[in-house]
Amino acid sequence: MLKDKVAVITGGVRGIGKAIAHKFCESGADVILIYRSNDEEAAKTSEELKQYGTEVHLIKGDVAEPKTAAETVAYIKEHFGKVDILVNNAGITNDKLMMRMSPEDFDKVINANLSGAFYMMKEISTLMIKKRSGSIINMASVSGLKGNPAQVNYSASKAGIVGMTMSAAKELGRRGIRVNAIAPGFIETDMTAVLTDEQKEAAAGNITLGRLGKPEDIANAALFLASDMGSYITGQTISVDGGIIM
Numbered sequence: 001m002l003k004d005k006v007a008v009i010t011g012g013v014r015g016i017g018k019a020i021a022h023k024f025c026e027s028g029a030d031v032i033l034i035y036r037s038n039d040e041e042a043a044k045t046s047e048e049l050k051q052y053g054t055e056v057h058l059i060k061g062d063v064a065e066p067k068t069a070a071e072t073v074a075y076i077k078e079h080f081g082k083v084d085i086l087v088n089n090a091g092i093t094n095d096k097l098m099m100r101m102s103p104e105d106f107d108k109v110i111n112a113n114l115s116g117a118f119y120m121m122k123e124i125s126t127l128m129i130k131k132r133s134g135s136i137i138n139m140a141s142v143s144g145l146k147g148n149p150a151q152v153n154y155s156a157s158k159a160g161i162v163g164m165t166m167s168a169a170k171e172l173g174r175r176g177i178r179v180n181a182i183a184p185g186f187i188e189t190d191m192t193a194v195l196t197d198e199q200k201e202a203a204a205g206n207i208t209l210g211r212l213g214k215p216e217d218i219a220n221a222a223l224f225l226a227s228d229m230g231s232y233i234t235g236q237t238i239s240v241d242g243g244i245i246m
Helices: 015-026 039-052 066-079 103-131 152-175 197-204 215-226
Strands: 006-010 030-035 056-060 085-088 134-139 177-184 237-240
Touching: 006 015, 006 066, 006 103, 015 030, 015 039, 015 085, 015 215, 030 039, 030 066, 039 056, 056 066, 066 103, 085 103, 085 215, 103 134, 103 152, 103 177, 134 152, 134 215, 152 177, 177 215, 215 237
Parallel strands: 006 030, 006 085, 030 056, 085 134, 134 177, 177 237
Antiparallel strands: none
């Protein structure tokens, strides 16, 4: 499905990003995984992905810094000469009630989640424009669609992703590049692992399908949008949330 494709995945060595990397490699893609700090997890993920027989490359860098996007493009030019897919998955949370949230608390999340996605899109789309094809997938969140208390910074960053996705889709569509977003709901990741069983059950009770999602649920949606199956879809935000915001 993705044979001979080259994909860049930010935040690609843990959780949802790791699940997407597995799905893409299993489907034949070579991947470049960008991670910020966890060398041990990066090495473990890289080793796991070798089972699929495709190329796996690691780049250590903070997407909140513009130089990381520029360095990624330079790396792509040197090793592949092209890129077909970008998944902007890297993100952080720093939850606090608004009255207790400092400017630094707000800016840190905006820079990592929204500015980081912008930097990567801006730089990598230049390579896609040259070949007049590509698929960009931005990771939004149901928090950016409905808001959550104590998440003014996070919800703002993810709502920004939705608007940025639509604008970029309109700019890049004539160049053969599709830009879409996925809005995950309550997904079982490291961030939810700290919750008690009772808390998870309470969360599941608010979900139409009655269960929490898995990283693979998001990875399946990403594969669809990255592949030719989604070739006539652009500018959309697809909620993968079990019906939590209906």
